[in-house]
Amino acid sequence: MKLADIRPLATLVLFASTPLFASDNPGAHQHGHAEVQIAISHDRVDLIFTSPAHNLLGFEHEARTEAQKQRLLNVQDWLSTTPLINTADASCLVKDATADIASMAEGDDHEENHQHHDAPPRQRHADVEVTQVLNCPGVGSATELTTDLPDRFPGIDQLDIDWIDSAGQASIRLPSGETRFSLAR
Template identity: 45%
Template sequence: MPIPMPAFPGRPRPLLALGCLFATGFLAAPALAADNPGAHEHGHARLQMAVEENRIDLMFNSPAFNLAGFEHEARTGGEKSQLADINRWLETTPLVSTPAADCRVTAAAVELGGHMEAHGEDDHDDHHDHDEDHHDHGGHEQGKTTHREYDVSQQLECGRIGASQEFTSALMDRFQAMEELTVEWVSPSGQGSARLTPSTRTFTVNE
């Protein structure tokens, strides 16, 4: 039975397809726990996949720190250029592929969002001097904390995906601050998950 792909203006099809699949219970409730605000953890990211024949729909979520090394608004020309390079990579590079590297991106959308949290003066260490308080340490600034995240959707076309198909991900090669990537997948015949690390970058989807 084909995976439904509803069309809504302004929303990428991969994001919607996966949202419908996971929201309707294809994955168990614990797998959805990463959707809560406490899931923002540097070094960790999440990738969801819907596999059908030779098409893969993907949703990727990660703290911006894992990709850019900072979470504040880009201030310098170098930071703005870095974010532009990250966007281009996410829009054009398959987040997963087969060992034959025969997957290609047919649609993609990248969003960088987040929020600022205000803090009172008592939240700061009194031992920090005035100059040090004005420096940004991994997205933490005087009086506020920045939490920004990337939300990426991709639709891929691959060579025919067979039973027990092995995949690799280029995310950890490109973004070395990523220490762990949780992968969750669903297909017409089942579901599963895997945890990728810098030393384990392949996983198998049982079609």
């Protein structure tokens, strides 16, 4: 494997380490807030999206009703098949994706081993994490990217986007309703 092939993944791991340390901080889980971390290399994009489940599902407990179960399946399918960022001409395709929301499914024993299992239900927090590898022809020369996350999930009031590419790293905070962001520094 060439160094150029693993560089985006290694960079994304470095980006991702910050939320891991914040996971023990109760203030890190904020309804209405979500984050996307992106590493861009040539036509490849590696990304991690994290959000409180409430922003995406409208609830944070296991899916109980048929409507909640269907919502969970629909959200998991959308997060696994839809590029969470895209070029202006929508050229990105999902090559690989993992949407970690299975712990919200009814009967999942994940909660038995979860660090909050002794907490009363009102204090439990469920976060969704999605990883994607995208093939995005032309993304290396793009000056602007888009995301459908705020349109698809109106519970996201604020989306923080961090990225790294051949020109360096930068970040932006998209307010509610914004779907485009400039890669200019």
